[in-house]
Amino acid sequence: MFNSTLIGNARVWFDKLPRESIDSYEDLRTAFKENYLQQTKHIKDPVEIYHIKQRDGESMEDFMERYKAEILDVEGAPECMKISGFMHGITHPELIKRLYEKILRSMDEMYRVTTFFLQGEVAAFSHSRKKAPAPWKQPEGGNKPNFKQGFKNKQRSDRKPDRFSLLTKTPKEIFALEKGKFKAPPPMVTPAKKRDPNKYCEFHADTGHNTDECMQLRKQIDEMIKSGKLSQFIKELKQSDKPKAQNKWKRPEKISP
Structure with missing residues (x-):
């Protein structure tokens, strides 16, 4: 009951009491009075x-x-x-x-x-x-790994498709036009010593990468496009940009006798 009546400095004092330092209400009252008799002259x-x-x-x-x-x-x-x-x-x-x-x-x-x-x-x-990945271990049976095939597989896995919408303007231009719609970005995870001081991100208001390179900005733009907030910046593909369908059933050329 006593601690529920404390606020401000008194509450801070109570929370910092050492564990098992108070055995009875008398101990608590004595400690409280001693603390605040000292505090009266320290405003x-x-x-x-x-x-x-x-x-x-x-x-x-x-x-x-x-x-x-x-x-x-x-x-x-x-x-x-x-x-x-x-x-x-x-x-x-x-x-x-x-x-x-x-x-x-x-x-x-x-x-x-x-x-x-x-x-x-x-x-x-x-x-x-x-932790770094575990070193390569030779498989049982003595078969040597196919390093050439492994390198090809790695190249294939490293190729990521473009997962963002095509835009009519750069991310930097969109951020400048619609600045009030964006949420504050999370802090940069790259240590300050390893960042490029010659590149400045207006979205993070910090150095390390350019505004157009900022993945956090690009993600937010894409999220807002999907929710219909920035649909005016979606680039529509023209008929000439679309891949032409090939005629699968092409008639074979006439064979001369």
């Missing part, structure tokens, strides 16, 4: 927000939790000041760039963007650590 000025910095070796997740707890002691700070204080305190250049891509209107929105970015980094790291 911070709004300017103190800009002194909250990410420490050496501190992970982004730990800093975010510490920032949430410390700004509870700050009185009179507007939402925009809390957001700028967080961006001022972190040391991750890629995350800073991502947070500056759009206007953040609340702390909750900023925490969501940060969490989404960190999840993308974890996914990219896991992908890079996937």
